[in-house]
Amino acid sequence: MGKILLKNGITVNEGIIAENDVLIENDIIIKIAKDITDANAEVVNVQGLHILPGVIDDQVHFREPGLTHKGTIATESRAALAGGITTYMEQPNTMPQTTTIEKLEEKFQIAANSSFANYSFLFGGTNDNLEELKRLDKNACSGIKLFLGSSTGNMLVDDEKVIENIFCNTEMVISAHCEDETTIKENLAKYKAEFGDDIPMKYHPIIRSEEACYLSSSRAIALAKKTSARLHVFHLSTGKETELFRNDIPLEEKKITAEVCIHHLWFSNEDYHEKGSLIKWNPAVKTANDRNLLWKALLDDRLDVIATDHAPHLLEEKDNVYTKAPSGGPLVQHALPAMLEKVSQGVISLEKVVQKMCHNPAILFQIKKRGYIREGYYADLVVANLNDTWKVTKDNIAYKCQWSPFEGVEFSSKVVHTFINGHLGYSNGKFSEMRNAKRLTYNRP
The missing domain is CATH 3.20.20.140 (Metal-dependent hydrolases)
Incomplete structure:
Protein backbone atom coordinates (compact mmCIF):
# COMPACT_ATOMS: atom_id res chain seq x y z
CA MET A 1 0.00 0.00 0.00
CA GLY A 2 2.99 2.30 0.38
CA LYS A 3 2.87 5.51 2.41
CA ILE A 4 0.01 7.85 3.23
CA LEU A 5 0.50 11.20 4.96
CA LEU A 6 -2.42 12.81 6.76
CA LYS A 7 -1.56 16.52 6.77
CA ASN A 8 -2.77 19.35 9.01
CA GLY A 9 -5.06 17.26 11.19
CA ILE A 10 -6.02 17.52 14.86
CA THR A 11 -5.26 14.28 16.69
CA VAL A 12 -7.30 13.20 19.71
CA ASN A 13 -5.38 10.64 21.72
CA GLU A 14 -4.67 9.77 25.36
CA GLY A 15 -6.34 12.90 26.68
CA ILE A 16 -4.51 15.30 24.37
CA ILE A 17 -5.90 17.25 21.40
CA ALA A 18 -3.09 18.60 19.21
CA GLU A 19 -2.30 19.65 15.67
CA ASN A 20 -0.37 16.82 14.04
CA ASP A 21 0.47 15.09 10.81
CA VAL A 22 0.27 11.28 10.78
CA LEU A 23 2.48 9.20 8.49
CA ILE A 24 1.36 5.67 7.62
CA GLU A 25 3.48 3.03 5.91
CA ASN A 26 1.56 -0.03 4.74
CA ASP A 27 -0.55 -0.97 7.79
CA ILE A 28 1.40 0.84 10.54
CA ILE A 29 1.61 4.39 11.90
CA ILE A 30 5.31 5.24 11.59
CA LYS A 31 5.39 8.91 12.63
CA ILE A 32 3.21 11.44 14.46
CA ALA A 33 4.50 15.01 14.48
CA LYS A 34 3.91 18.51 13.20
CA ASP A 35 5.04 19.33 9.67
CA ILE A 36 6.04 15.86 8.43
CA THR A 37 7.31 15.77 4.87
CA ASP A 38 7.81 12.62 2.82
CA ALA A 39 8.25 12.79 -0.95
CA ASN A 40 7.17 9.15 -1.30
CA ALA A 41 3.86 9.50 0.53
CA GLU A 42 0.41 10.10 -0.88
CA VAL A 43 -0.80 13.26 0.90
CA VAL A 44 -4.35 13.48 2.26
CA ASN A 45 -5.10 17.02 3.43
CA VAL A 46 -7.27 16.90 6.55
CA GLN A 47 -7.01 20.58 7.43
CA GLY A 48 -9.32 21.43 10.33
CA LEU A 49 -10.50 17.84 10.73
CA HIS A 50 -10.03 15.63 13.78
CA ILE A 51 -8.12 12.34 13.64
CA LEU A 52 -9.34 9.74 16.13
CA PRO A 53 -8.25 6.16 16.76
CA GLY A 54 -10.55 3.66 15.09
CA PHE A 365 -9.61 -7.04 26.21
CA GLN A 366 -5.79 -6.67 26.02
CA ILE A 367 -5.86 -6.04 22.27
CA LYS A 368 -2.47 -5.77 20.60
CA LYS A 369 -1.49 -2.49 18.85
CA ARG A 370 -4.96 -0.99 18.41
CA GLY A 371 -7.13 1.62 20.08
CA TYR A 372 -4.56 4.43 20.06
CA ILE A 373 -2.78 6.79 17.69
CA ARG A 374 0.76 5.62 18.43
CA GLU A 375 3.86 5.02 16.38
CA GLY A 376 4.18 1.29 15.75
CA TYR A 377 0.44 0.69 16.09
CA TYR A 378 -1.89 -0.40 13.31
CA ALA A 379 -3.20 2.50 11.27
CA ASP A 380 -6.88 2.25 12.24
CA LEU A 381 -7.90 5.89 12.05
CA VAL A 382 -11.07 7.95 11.75
CA VAL A 383 -11.10 11.44 10.26
CA ALA A 384 -14.14 13.37 11.46
CA ASN A 385 -15.57 16.79 10.62
CA LEU A 386 -17.12 18.21 13.79
CA ASN A 387 -18.90 20.95 11.83
CA ASP A 388 -20.78 19.22 9.02
CA THR A 389 -24.51 18.79 9.57
CA TRP A 390 -26.30 15.86 7.94
CA LYS A 391 -29.55 13.97 8.42
CA VAL A 392 -29.99 10.20 8.72
CA THR A 393 -32.26 9.09 5.86
CA LYS A 394 -33.06 5.80 4.13
CA ASP A 395 -30.78 6.89 1.28
CA ASN A 396 -27.64 7.02 3.43
CA ILE A 397 -28.23 3.99 5.69
CA ALA A 398 -25.70 1.22 5.00
CA TYR A 399 -27.24 -1.61 7.06
CA LYS A 400 -28.68 -4.59 5.23
CA CYS A 401 -31.95 -4.13 7.15
CA GLN A 402 -32.23 -0.59 5.66
CA TRP A 403 -33.54 1.24 8.72
CA SER A 404 -32.19 3.01 11.79
CA PRO A 405 -33.69 4.21 15.08
CA PHE A 406 -31.89 7.48 14.27
CA GLU A 407 -33.80 8.06 11.03
CA GLY A 408 -34.68 11.74 10.78
CA VAL A 409 -32.05 12.82 13.32
CA GLU A 410 -29.67 15.61 12.30
CA PHE A 411 -26.08 15.14 13.41
CA SER A 412 -23.60 18.02 13.40
CA SER A 413 -20.51 15.79 13.01
CA LYS A 414 -19.66 13.41 10.20
CA VAL A 415 -17.18 10.60 9.61
CA VAL A 416 -15.21 11.70 6.53
CA HIS A 417 -12.58 8.95 6.19
CA THR A 418 -11.97 5.61 7.88
CA PHE A 419 -8.59 3.91 7.52
CA ILE A 420 -8.40 0.19 8.25
CA ASN A 421 -4.83 -1.09 8.69
CA GLY A 422 -3.59 1.82 6.57
CA HIS A 423 -6.14 1.34 3.79
CA LEU A 424 -8.80 3.96 3.07
CA GLY A 425 -11.84 1.75 3.53
CA TYR A 426 -14.46 4.52 3.61
CA SER A 427 -14.33 8.06 2.26
CA ASN A 428 -17.06 10.68 1.89
CA GLY A 429 -19.92 8.22 1.57
CA LYS A 430 -18.08 5.74 -0.64
CA PHE A 431 -16.69 2.33 0.30
CA SER A 432 -13.59 0.60 -0.99
CA GLU A 433 -14.25 -2.90 -2.26
CA MET A 434 -10.82 -3.99 -0.98
CA ARG A 435 -10.91 -5.87 2.31
CA ASN A 436 -7.96 -5.06 4.54
CA ALA A 437 -9.24 -6.40 7.87
CA LYS A 438 -7.25 -8.52 10.30
CA ARG A 439 -8.07 -10.99 13.04
CA LEU A 440 -7.39 -9.46 16.46
CA THR A 441 -4.35 -10.51 18.44
CA TYR A 442 -3.79 -9.97 22.15
CA ASN A 443 -1.24 -9.05 24.82
CA ARG A 444 -2.13 -11.85 27.22
CA PRO A 445 0.74 -13.33 29.23
Whole structure:
Protein backbone atom coordinates (compact mmCIF):
# COMPACT_ATOMS: atom_id res chain seq x y z
CA MET A 1 0.00 0.00 0.00
CA GLY A 2 2.99 2.30 0.38
CA LYS A 3 2.87 5.51 2.41
CA ILE A 4 0.01 7.85 3.23
CA LEU A 5 0.50 11.20 4.96
CA LEU A 6 -2.42 12.81 6.76
CA LYS A 7 -1.56 16.52 6.77
CA ASN A 8 -2.77 19.35 9.01
CA GLY A 9 -5.06 17.26 11.19
CA ILE A 10 -6.02 17.52 14.86
CA THR A 11 -5.26 14.28 16.69
CA VAL A 12 -7.30 13.20 19.71
CA ASN A 13 -5.38 10.64 21.72
CA GLU A 14 -4.67 9.77 25.36
CA GLY A 15 -6.34 12.90 26.68
CA ILE A 16 -4.51 15.30 24.37
CA ILE A 17 -5.90 17.25 21.40
CA ALA A 18 -3.09 18.60 19.21
CA GLU A 19 -2.30 19.65 15.67
CA ASN A 20 -0.37 16.82 14.04
CA ASP A 21 0.47 15.09 10.81
CA VAL A 22 0.27 11.28 10.78
CA LEU A 23 2.48 9.20 8.49
CA ILE A 24 1.36 5.67 7.62
CA GLU A 25 3.48 3.03 5.91
CA ASN A 26 1.56 -0.03 4.74
CA ASP A 27 -0.55 -0.97 7.79
CA ILE A 28 1.40 0.84 10.54
CA ILE A 29 1.61 4.39 11.90
CA ILE A 30 5.31 5.24 11.59
CA LYS A 31 5.39 8.91 12.63
CA ILE A 32 3.21 11.44 14.46
CA ALA A 33 4.50 15.01 14.48
CA LYS A 34 3.91 18.51 13.20
CA ASP A 35 5.04 19.33 9.67
CA ILE A 36 6.04 15.86 8.43
CA THR A 37 7.31 15.77 4.87
CA ASP A 38 7.81 12.62 2.82
CA ALA A 39 8.25 12.79 -0.95
CA ASN A 40 7.17 9.15 -1.30
CA ALA A 41 3.86 9.50 0.53
CA GLU A 42 0.41 10.10 -0.88
CA VAL A 43 -0.80 13.26 0.90
CA VAL A 44 -4.35 13.48 2.26
CA ASN A 45 -5.10 17.02 3.43
CA VAL A 46 -7.27 16.90 6.55
CA GLN A 47 -7.01 20.58 7.43
CA GLY A 48 -9.32 21.43 10.33
CA LEU A 49 -10.50 17.84 10.73
CA HIS A 50 -10.03 15.63 13.78
CA ILE A 51 -8.12 12.34 13.64
CA LEU A 52 -9.34 9.74 16.13
CA PRO A 53 -8.25 6.16 16.76
CA GLY A 54 -10.55 3.66 15.09
CA VAL A 55 -13.47 2.77 17.35
CA ILE A 56 -13.48 -0.70 18.95
CA ASP A 57 -17.01 -2.04 19.45
CA ASP A 58 -16.99 -4.86 21.97
CA GLN A 59 -20.56 -6.01 21.33
CA VAL A 60 -22.20 -6.57 17.94
CA HIS A 61 -24.54 -9.16 16.43
CA PHE A 62 -23.80 -9.40 12.71
CA ARG A 63 -26.18 -12.39 12.30
CA GLU A 64 -23.90 -14.73 10.38
CA PRO A 65 -24.19 -17.68 10.15
CA GLY A 66 -27.86 -18.59 10.09
CA LEU A 67 -29.67 -15.24 10.27
CA THR A 68 -28.22 -13.60 7.18
CA HIS A 69 -31.54 -12.16 6.02
CA LYS A 70 -31.02 -9.62 8.83
CA GLY A 71 -27.34 -8.89 8.18
CA THR A 72 -24.00 -10.49 7.33
CA ILE A 73 -20.45 -10.03 8.47
CA ALA A 74 -19.78 -8.29 5.14
CA THR A 75 -22.76 -5.90 5.16
CA GLU A 76 -22.57 -4.90 8.81
CA SER A 77 -18.77 -4.55 8.99
CA ARG A 78 -19.00 -2.31 5.93
CA ALA A 79 -21.61 -0.16 7.70
CA ALA A 80 -19.33 -0.08 10.73
CA LEU A 81 -16.58 1.59 8.67
CA ALA A 82 -19.04 4.34 7.73
CA GLY A 83 -19.42 4.95 11.45
CA GLY A 84 -15.72 4.97 12.24
CA ILE A 85 -15.75 1.49 13.82
CA THR A 86 -12.64 -0.35 12.66
CA THR A 87 -12.79 -3.30 15.08
CA TYR A 88 -15.69 -5.36 16.37
CA MET A 89 -16.35 -8.33 18.64
CA GLU A 90 -19.27 -10.40 17.44
CA GLN A 91 -21.55 -12.36 19.76
CA PRO A 92 -22.22 -16.12 19.84
CA ASN A 93 -26.03 -16.28 19.47
CA THR A 94 -25.99 -17.12 15.77
CA MET A 95 -27.31 -20.30 14.11
CA PRO A 96 -25.50 -22.50 14.89
CA GLN A 97 -24.37 -20.95 18.15
CA THR A 98 -20.68 -20.30 18.73
CA THR A 99 -20.35 -22.77 21.60
CA THR A 100 -17.66 -25.12 20.26
CA ILE A 101 -14.12 -24.39 19.14
CA GLU A 102 -15.02 -25.79 15.72
CA LYS A 103 -17.90 -23.32 15.26
CA LEU A 104 -15.71 -20.46 16.53
CA GLU A 105 -13.08 -21.18 13.90
CA GLU A 106 -15.75 -21.44 11.21
CA LYS A 107 -16.83 -17.90 12.05
CA PHE A 108 -13.24 -16.71 11.92
CA GLN A 109 -13.00 -18.20 8.42
CA ILE A 110 -16.16 -16.38 7.31
CA ALA A 111 -14.73 -13.12 8.61
CA ALA A 112 -11.33 -13.74 7.00
CA ASN A 113 -13.09 -14.02 3.65
CA SER A 114 -15.68 -11.27 3.98
CA SER A 115 -15.10 -8.74 6.79
CA PHE A 116 -14.33 -5.10 6.01
CA ALA A 117 -13.37 -4.33 9.65
CA ASN A 118 -11.01 -6.03 12.09
CA TYR A 119 -12.74 -8.87 13.86
CA SER A 120 -12.94 -11.20 16.76
CA PHE A 121 -15.69 -13.26 18.37
CA LEU A 122 -16.90 -14.17 21.81
CA PHE A 123 -17.26 -17.82 22.74
CA GLY A 124 -20.66 -18.70 24.19
CA GLY A 125 -20.94 -20.41 27.53
CA THR A 126 -23.91 -22.74 28.04
CA ASN A 127 -25.29 -25.05 30.70
CA ASP A 128 -23.40 -27.98 29.16
CA ASN A 129 -20.20 -26.89 27.36
CA LEU A 130 -17.80 -26.34 30.27
CA GLU A 131 -15.31 -28.95 29.01
CA GLU A 132 -15.17 -27.26 25.60
CA LEU A 133 -14.65 -23.91 27.29
CA LYS A 134 -11.72 -25.32 29.29
CA ARG A 135 -10.05 -26.33 26.00
CA LEU A 136 -10.27 -22.78 24.59
CA ASP A 137 -6.90 -21.03 24.31
CA LYS A 138 -6.95 -17.64 26.06
CA ASN A 139 -5.61 -15.96 22.92
CA ALA A 140 -8.12 -17.60 20.57
CA CYS A 141 -10.78 -14.89 20.78
CA SER A 142 -11.97 -11.84 22.69
CA GLY A 143 -13.49 -13.72 25.62
CA ILE A 144 -16.48 -15.62 26.96
CA LYS A 145 -20.12 -14.51 26.67
CA LEU A 146 -22.79 -15.60 29.13
CA PHE A 147 -26.48 -14.84 28.67
CA LEU A 148 -27.72 -14.68 32.26
CA GLY A 149 -30.99 -13.43 30.80
CA SER A 150 -32.53 -14.78 27.60
CA SER A 151 -32.26 -12.79 24.37
CA THR A 152 -32.32 -13.44 20.64
CA GLY A 153 -31.19 -17.03 20.06
CA ASN A 154 -31.96 -18.02 23.67
CA MET A 155 -28.60 -19.10 25.07
CA LEU A 156 -29.79 -18.68 28.65
CA VAL A 157 -27.37 -20.02 31.26
CA ASP A 158 -29.46 -20.57 34.38
CA ASP A 159 -27.65 -23.33 36.27
CA GLU A 160 -25.89 -21.53 39.13
CA LYS A 161 -23.39 -24.34 39.66
CA VAL A 162 -22.44 -24.22 35.96
CA ILE A 163 -22.03 -20.43 36.12
CA GLU A 164 -19.70 -20.74 39.10
CA ASN A 165 -17.68 -23.45 37.33
CA ILE A 166 -17.29 -21.21 34.28
CA PHE A 167 -16.16 -18.32 36.50
CA CYS A 168 -13.58 -20.63 38.11
CA ASN A 169 -12.23 -22.13 34.87
CA THR A 170 -11.19 -19.30 32.58
CA GLU A 171 -8.62 -16.49 32.67
CA MET A 172 -10.49 -14.70 29.88
CA VAL A 173 -12.89 -11.80 30.29
CA ILE A 174 -16.41 -13.08 30.94
CA SER A 175 -18.91 -10.69 29.37
CA ALA A 176 -22.41 -11.10 30.74
CA HIS A 177 -25.92 -10.14 29.72
CA CYS A 178 -27.52 -9.68 33.15
CA GLU A 179 -31.32 -9.90 33.54
CA ASP A 180 -33.11 -12.16 36.00
CA GLU A 181 -35.26 -14.57 34.02
CA THR A 182 -37.71 -15.42 36.82
CA THR A 183 -38.55 -11.76 37.41
CA ILE A 184 -39.07 -11.15 33.69
CA LYS A 185 -41.34 -14.20 33.30
CA GLU A 186 -43.50 -13.12 36.24
CA ASN A 187 -43.82 -9.58 34.89
CA LEU A 188 -44.60 -10.82 31.38
CA ALA A 189 -47.31 -13.15 32.66
CA LYS A 190 -48.97 -10.27 34.48
CA TYR A 191 -49.17 -8.07 31.38
CA LYS A 192 -50.13 -10.92 29.07
CA ALA A 193 -53.05 -11.63 31.37
CA GLU A 194 -54.17 -8.02 30.89
CA PHE A 195 -53.35 -7.39 27.22
CA GLY A 196 -52.67 -10.75 25.57
CA ASP A 197 -49.81 -10.61 23.06
CA ASP A 198 -50.46 -6.97 22.13
CA ILE A 199 -48.86 -5.44 25.23
CA PRO A 200 -48.25 -1.68 24.78
CA MET A 201 -44.55 -1.15 24.14
CA LYS A 202 -44.29 1.30 27.04
CA TYR A 203 -44.45 -1.68 29.42
CA HIS A 204 -41.24 -3.21 28.04
CA PRO A 205 -39.01 -1.48 30.67
CA ILE A 206 -41.46 -2.58 33.38
CA ILE A 207 -41.45 -6.20 32.20
CA ARG A 208 -37.67 -6.24 31.80
CA SER A 209 -37.42 -4.14 34.92
CA GLU A 210 -34.81 -2.41 37.04
CA GLU A 211 -35.25 -5.22 39.57
CA ALA A 212 -34.56 -7.89 36.94
CA CYS A 213 -31.35 -6.15 35.88
CA TYR A 214 -30.08 -5.39 39.38
CA LEU A 215 -30.77 -8.86 40.74
CA SER A 216 -28.79 -10.50 37.95
CA SER A 217 -25.88 -8.07 37.76
CA SER A 218 -25.41 -7.95 41.55
CA ARG A 219 -25.36 -11.77 41.71
CA ALA A 220 -22.83 -11.97 38.88
CA ILE A 221 -20.60 -9.41 40.58
CA ALA A 222 -20.82 -11.24 43.92
CA LEU A 223 -19.80 -14.46 42.18
CA ALA A 224 -16.93 -12.72 40.36
CA LYS A 225 -15.63 -11.42 43.69
CA LYS A 226 -15.94 -14.88 45.25
CA THR A 227 -14.09 -16.62 42.40
CA SER A 228 -11.72 -13.78 41.40
CA ALA A 229 -13.07 -14.05 37.84
CA ARG A 230 -12.63 -11.24 35.32
CA LEU A 231 -16.21 -9.99 34.72
CA HIS A 232 -17.43 -7.39 32.23
CA VAL A 233 -21.13 -6.52 32.51
CA PHE A 234 -22.63 -5.66 29.14
CA HIS A 235 -25.18 -2.92 28.35
CA LEU A 236 -26.09 -1.45 31.74
CA SER A 237 -29.54 0.12 31.55
CA THR A 238 -30.37 1.28 35.10
CA GLY A 239 -29.04 3.91 37.42
CA LYS A 240 -29.22 1.50 40.34
CA GLU A 241 -26.71 -0.87 38.74
CA THR A 242 -24.11 1.88 38.40
CA GLU A 243 -23.69 1.80 42.20
CA LEU A 244 -22.10 -1.66 41.84
CA PHE A 245 -18.97 -0.41 40.06
CA ARG A 246 -15.77 1.33 41.14
CA ASN A 247 -13.90 4.38 39.86
CA ASP A 248 -11.14 4.56 42.48
CA ILE A 249 -8.64 2.35 40.64
CA PRO A 250 -7.27 2.40 37.05
CA LEU A 251 -9.02 0.28 34.45
CA GLU A 252 -5.95 -1.95 34.16
CA GLU A 253 -6.44 -2.99 37.79
CA LYS A 254 -10.21 -3.56 37.67
CA LYS A 255 -11.45 -7.13 37.85
CA ILE A 256 -15.08 -6.05 37.38
CA THR A 257 -15.97 -3.62 34.60
CA ALA A 258 -19.06 -2.34 32.83
CA GLU A 259 -20.29 -1.12 29.48
CA VAL A 260 -23.09 1.22 28.45
CA CYS A 261 -24.63 1.27 24.98
CA ILE A 262 -25.59 4.12 22.69
CA HIS A 263 -29.34 3.53 22.93
CA HIS A 264 -29.38 3.64 26.72
CA LEU A 265 -27.53 6.97 26.59
CA TRP A 266 -29.75 8.48 23.88
CA PHE A 267 -33.34 7.24 24.30
CA SER A 268 -35.68 6.94 27.30
CA ASN A 269 -39.10 5.44 28.02
CA GLU A 270 -40.61 8.71 26.77
CA ASP A 271 -39.59 7.66 23.24
CA TYR A 272 -41.64 4.43 23.10
CA HIS A 273 -44.74 6.41 22.09
CA GLU A 274 -43.03 7.57 18.87
CA LYS A 275 -40.53 4.79 18.18
CA GLY A 276 -42.38 1.71 19.48
CA SER A 277 -40.63 -1.58 18.74
CA LEU A 278 -37.80 0.23 16.91
CA ILE A 279 -36.29 0.96 20.33
CA LYS A 280 -37.18 -2.40 21.85
CA TRP A 281 -33.89 -3.78 23.21
CA ASN A 282 -32.92 -6.25 25.91
CA PRO A 283 -32.19 -4.84 28.45
CA ALA A 284 -34.89 -2.28 27.87
CA VAL A 285 -34.44 1.45 27.42
CA LYS A 286 -35.63 2.77 30.77
CA THR A 287 -36.41 6.15 32.36
CA ALA A 288 -34.85 9.55 31.72
CA ASN A 289 -33.52 9.40 35.28
CA ASP A 290 -31.83 6.08 34.52
CA ARG A 291 -30.30 7.67 31.43
CA ASN A 292 -29.02 10.62 33.48
CA LEU A 293 -27.47 8.30 36.06
CA LEU A 294 -25.81 6.22 33.33
CA TRP A 295 -24.28 9.41 31.95
CA LYS A 296 -23.07 10.37 35.42
CA ALA A 297 -21.42 6.97 35.94
CA LEU A 298 -19.86 7.07 32.46
CA LEU A 299 -18.37 10.49 33.08
CA ASP A 300 -17.00 9.61 36.54
CA ASP A 301 -15.47 6.35 35.19
CA ARG A 302 -17.60 3.79 36.97
CA LEU A 303 -18.66 2.72 33.46
CA ASP A 304 -15.68 1.90 31.27
CA VAL A 305 -16.81 1.32 27.68
CA ILE A 306 -19.36 2.70 25.20
CA ALA A 307 -20.58 0.05 22.72
CA THR A 308 -23.50 -0.51 20.35
CA ASP A 309 -25.05 -3.96 20.85
CA HIS A 310 -25.76 -3.63 17.11
CA ALA A 311 -28.47 -6.23 16.44
CA PRO A 312 -30.39 -5.78 13.18
CA HIS A 313 -33.84 -7.15 12.40
CA LEU A 314 -36.00 -6.55 9.33
CA LEU A 315 -38.73 -3.93 9.63
CA GLU A 316 -41.40 -6.55 8.96
CA GLU A 317 -40.06 -8.50 11.94
CA LYS A 318 -40.16 -5.41 14.13
CA ASP A 319 -43.67 -4.54 12.93
CA ASN A 320 -45.38 -7.06 15.20
CA VAL A 321 -47.24 -7.19 18.48
CA TYR A 322 -45.11 -6.97 21.61
CA THR A 323 -44.49 -10.66 22.20
CA LYS A 324 -43.53 -11.30 18.56
CA ALA A 325 -41.45 -8.17 17.85
CA PRO A 326 -37.78 -9.09 18.38
CA SER A 327 -35.49 -6.98 20.52
CA GLY A 328 -32.48 -5.22 19.03
CA GLY A 329 -31.64 -2.64 16.40
CA PRO A 330 -28.84 -1.51 14.06
CA LEU A 331 -26.36 1.03 15.48
CA VAL A 332 -22.76 0.70 14.20
CA GLN A 333 -23.05 3.39 11.52
CA HIS A 334 -24.47 6.01 13.87
CA ALA A 335 -22.83 5.35 17.24
CA LEU A 336 -19.84 7.66 16.86
CA PRO A 337 -21.90 10.48 15.26
CA ALA A 338 -24.35 10.18 18.18
CA MET A 339 -21.55 10.55 20.72
CA LEU A 340 -19.99 13.42 18.78
CA GLU A 341 -23.40 15.09 18.95
CA LYS A 342 -23.19 14.84 22.73
CA VAL A 343 -19.74 16.47 22.49
CA SER A 344 -21.25 19.39 20.57
CA GLN A 345 -23.95 19.67 23.26
CA GLY A 346 -21.33 19.85 26.01
CA VAL A 347 -22.44 16.58 27.63
CA ILE A 348 -19.11 14.77 27.22
CA SER A 349 -15.63 15.78 26.06
CA LEU A 350 -14.09 14.56 22.84
CA GLU A 351 -11.20 13.11 24.82
CA LYS A 352 -13.62 11.09 26.97
CA VAL A 353 -15.43 9.70 23.91
CA VAL A 354 -12.09 8.47 22.55
CA GLN A 355 -11.21 6.99 25.94
CA LYS A 356 -14.48 5.04 26.22
CA MET A 357 -14.82 3.95 22.58
CA CYS A 358 -11.18 3.38 21.57
CA HIS A 359 -8.65 3.19 24.41
CA ASN A 360 -10.65 1.34 27.05
CA PRO A 361 -11.87 -1.60 24.93
CA ALA A 362 -8.24 -2.15 23.89
CA ILE A 363 -7.14 -2.14 27.55
CA LEU A 364 -10.02 -4.26 28.79
CA PHE A 365 -9.61 -7.04 26.21
CA GLN A 366 -5.79 -6.67 26.02
CA ILE A 367 -5.86 -6.04 22.27
CA LYS A 368 -2.47 -5.77 20.60
CA LYS A 369 -1.49 -2.49 18.85
CA ARG A 370 -4.96 -0.99 18.41
CA GLY A 371 -7.13 1.62 20.08
CA TYR A 372 -4.56 4.43 20.06
CA ILE A 373 -2.78 6.79 17.69
CA ARG A 374 0.76 5.62 18.43
CA GLU A 375 3.86 5.02 16.38
CA GLY A 376 4.18 1.29 15.75
CA TYR A 377 0.44 0.69 16.09
CA TYR A 378 -1.89 -0.40 13.31
CA ALA A 379 -3.20 2.50 11.27
CA ASP A 380 -6.88 2.25 12.24
CA LEU A 381 -7.90 5.89 12.05
CA VAL A 382 -11.07 7.95 11.75
CA VAL A 383 -11.10 11.44 10.26
CA ALA A 384 -14.14 13.37 11.46
CA ASN A 385 -15.57 16.79 10.62
CA LEU A 386 -17.12 18.21 13.79
CA ASN A 387 -18.90 20.95 11.83
CA ASP A 388 -20.78 19.22 9.02
CA THR A 389 -24.51 18.79 9.57
CA TRP A 390 -26.30 15.86 7.94
CA LYS A 391 -29.55 13.97 8.42
CA VAL A 392 -29.99 10.20 8.72
CA THR A 393 -32.26 9.09 5.86
CA LYS A 394 -33.06 5.80 4.13
CA ASP A 395 -30.78 6.89 1.28
CA ASN A 396 -27.64 7.02 3.43
CA ILE A 397 -28.23 3.99 5.69
CA ALA A 398 -25.70 1.22 5.00
CA TYR A 399 -27.24 -1.61 7.06
CA LYS A 400 -28.68 -4.59 5.23
CA CYS A 401 -31.95 -4.13 7.15
CA GLN A 402 -32.23 -0.59 5.66
CA TRP A 403 -33.54 1.24 8.72
CA SER A 404 -32.19 3.01 11.79
CA PRO A 405 -33.69 4.21 15.08
CA PHE A 406 -31.89 7.48 14.27
CA GLU A 407 -33.80 8.06 11.03
CA GLY A 408 -34.68 11.74 10.78
CA VAL A 409 -32.05 12.82 13.32
CA GLU A 410 -29.67 15.61 12.30
CA PHE A 411 -26.08 15.14 13.41
CA SER A 412 -23.60 18.02 13.40
CA SER A 413 -20.51 15.79 13.01
CA LYS A 414 -19.66 13.41 10.20
CA VAL A 415 -17.18 10.60 9.61
CA VAL A 416 -15.21 11.70 6.53
CA HIS A 417 -12.58 8.95 6.19
CA THR A 418 -11.97 5.61 7.88
CA PHE A 419 -8.59 3.91 7.52
CA ILE A 420 -8.40 0.19 8.25
CA ASN A 421 -4.83 -1.09 8.69
CA GLY A 422 -3.59 1.82 6.57
CA HIS A 423 -6.14 1.34 3.79
CA LEU A 424 -8.80 3.96 3.07
CA GLY A 425 -11.84 1.75 3.53
CA TYR A 426 -14.46 4.52 3.61
CA SER A 427 -14.33 8.06 2.26
CA ASN A 428 -17.06 10.68 1.89
CA GLY A 429 -19.92 8.22 1.57
CA LYS A 430 -18.08 5.74 -0.64
CA PHE A 431 -16.69 2.33 0.30
CA SER A 432 -13.59 0.60 -0.99
CA GLU A 433 -14.25 -2.90 -2.26
CA MET A 434 -10.82 -3.99 -0.98
CA ARG A 435 -10.91 -5.87 2.31
CA ASN A 436 -7.96 -5.06 4.54
CA ALA A 437 -9.24 -6.40 7.87
CA LYS A 438 -7.25 -8.52 10.30
CA ARG A 439 -8.07 -10.99 13.04
CA LEU A 440 -7.39 -9.46 16.46
CA THR A 441 -4.35 -10.51 18.44
CA TYR A 442 -3.79 -9.97 22.15
CA ASN A 443 -1.24 -9.05 24.82
CA ARG A 444 -2.13 -11.85 27.22
CA PRO A 445 0.74 -13.33 29.23
